[in-house]
Amino acid sequence: MVAHAETVHKQRHPMLAFAARWLFTTNHKEIGSLYLWLRFVLFFIAGAMAMFIRLELFEPGIQFVDPLYYNQVLTLHGLVMVFGAVMPAFVGLANWLIPMMIGAPDMALPRMNNFSFWILPFAFAMLLSSLFMESGAPNFGWTFYAPLSTTYGPPSTDFFILGVHMMGISSIMGAINIIVTIVNLRAPGMTYMKMPLFVWTWFITAFLLIMVMPVLAGVVTMMLTDRHFGTSFFQAAGGGDPVMFQHIFWFFGHPEVYIMILPGFGIASQIIPTFARKKLFGYHSMVYATASIAFLSFIVWGHHMFTTGMPLIAELFVMYATMLIAVPTGVKVFNWVATMWRGSLTFETPMLFAIGFVMMFTIGGFSGLMLALVPADFQYHDTYFVVAHFHYVLYPGAIFGTMAAVYYWLPKWCGHMYDERLGKIHFWTATIAVNLTFFPMHFTGLAGMPRRIPDYSLQFADFNMVSSIGAGLLGLTQLLFLYIVVKTIRGGVKATDQVWEGAEGLEWSLPSPAPLHTFATPPVIAQGNDQ
């Protein structure tokens, strides 16, 4: 990599050359790294906000963060985690891996790839700058329900709107790039049904992104015109409809939930066969299940809105459709278990994270099924039960998925093995901390604690303290992870090309570390039946 940079920019000052290299890079591996580092930075920022939240909730009463600031931190924690931590992590992985997995030399649209990354730092700088403004940051939760976010939103809401627009443009460009790459740049013989599952899940995710990101752009634009140009889309007083906001938002928001988990499914489907030393069970049904989940995700948005006064028939339709999602999701979990069944299992760190992913994501799936039942949802809705549910699918789901991926492919990226002992310590502390943090939230929610409150009545005190202690530990594990990653990049045991004894796929046929340019000539794919 260094040699390449020198040949291109040898006449410039080293700092300039460094900046130019990363600013102008069109290489999928470098852009992938940029995405992953940005994700790291934003994950720490949003994580610090979570620490503020848990610190305030350690005890009843207002101690550290007053309600005004609490709502801002709560909002930015959600927004930055969703748009800054989870999504760029998966896009970064897609950049690194998809071309190597399908035998392509790079992404199909490299210049656009560069652009879609470099929008993001500015989008988040704009969003986060609102924290330092006189009237404070957006304070209406990451779901920004109107009219709290329109008529009653702080002036910084406009920065939020523009920031979301930029993130959306970035996501749409990234998704187009992924689709074009997969459709056009597969090596000869790499049929669709031979593609690794990670490529398949991202292929489907990219379609979800293209379909729903414009809807998000639409809803924030309607907010903007409501705020400044005299429209009344969401203002009852002007003949508008605050509930319509929720319909449009969740038409984006529910597929978004699957955008944040499908690539994680793909990662688990790559890792589990490797460490089971056995082919993925039910490849075809995995692909079909992913596609079914993606389809269903478009017709269930109403389950976020059961208490808004929906008619009975709509509640029933959404309830049944939501429950149906359990079927393809169950198929995936069963297939993972069947992949492990009678394999020859070892438990290196990526496998541990993948198994942790499957188990704890399943717990989140269970509470999701419970939430689908409308009568029970009237009790669960907007309580900590929901907070527990979505953190179970997002933390041990999306975040563990990302970590599993980093441990699994890092040796391929930088040529060194990570420290297995530290990796295992990371996994076990993270697993304990995740459950300590989020499991008690089920209890406080069932007992009646509403979400998004900086202060609570005494009956919820014990479990909140447990959650806060868990969250502190969870925060510390991130530092350990950062240390492990940096240590691995700087040195360590040389990784073999294959890296993992049971690994299969084109990326493992490349040297470790993978050179900057790979598959300049397409690899030869064994002819024969699809997977």
Add this chain to the structure above:
Amino acid sequence: MTSYAGGLKSGLMIPIFWGVPHISLAAKIDMRPGVTDMSLRIQQIHHMSLWVCVVVGVVVFGAMFYTMLAHRRSKNPTPAKFSDSALIEFIWTVIPVLILVGMAIPATTALRDIEDNENSDMTVLITASQWKWHYQYLDSGINYYSNLATPQEQIENLEPKDEHYLLDVDNPLVLPTNKKIRFLVTADDVIHSWWVPDFAVKQDAIPGFINEAWTRIPVTGIFRGQCAELCGLDHAYMPIVVEVRPEEEFDVWIEEQRLAAELAGEAAVAARAKTWAMEELVTTGEEVFLKHCATCHERDGMGQGAKYPALAGSAIAAGAIAEHLDRVMNGKADTEMQAWAPQLSDLEIASVITYERNSWGNDSGDIIQPVTVYEAR
């Protein structure tokens, strides 16, 4: 149902589905059964779905743990070769569908009953605003506001927190037993959500919409809930307290309220006739300020940034009286500064304005009399 009535007043519950011996633990980790037929039915649906999940979880996780132990490399050095089975895929697609159908049936029947708002005996219109509830008894014409009663000192940890910290209000909603009570729920500003867990009623209060819900409460007691939808700065501080009384006592209470409204009218006339001294107004004004205004403008009148402006030295509180009066009575459009004229009496408005104009360095010496407020209405 009746077997529950004994333990209900304390708000605790008897765990019959959990095999947990320690009652208070079960009460802490399980959904509350509540006190109505519907809340109990919903708890049963919750338990049904929870146990389905537990059983499926035991099977799936059991299989995972078994394979992790039995098929690890040291035990099973040669992996099996199978990777597909249409039959197995079919089986584990169909079985979940059947389980889901089994879960959907009780949920559907319960939902149908929840949405049946017909044939109610009385109606209460609940209007939410930042950050209080307004209750209107449409059958008897009584209406009043319900505000948080927990003192600010407890929130700021200056005083010990009492048992019902953050779950206490000045005027609880009073309801009779054994009547089908219909709630109409709406909001004045942003979206709120009226939730009393023990009735299993949670209904969003949405400006421009009137949503319906109902309950029938078989027991007396005090039941507490909170706003469930993020509604701005003091979302955590708008609790709901419902006091359920026997039917006869409820009727007596309604009469008392009618009488009290008449008395308040007479008191207002008397207040207008009197010329109030500065000290009287400032003392009352401080009480009013702390209860209604301090949450945004702060007790020291310094406000919280641009959105919740300081009153000390402000253009309004230290400016013309007429503008100050207008702002307090009619509020400022599209902000949390709401119109206080419908919520406060002439005396309260006069007091709080006098207080604001003579505190925190504001030293206008202005005295606003209730009659001025009356004339401005």
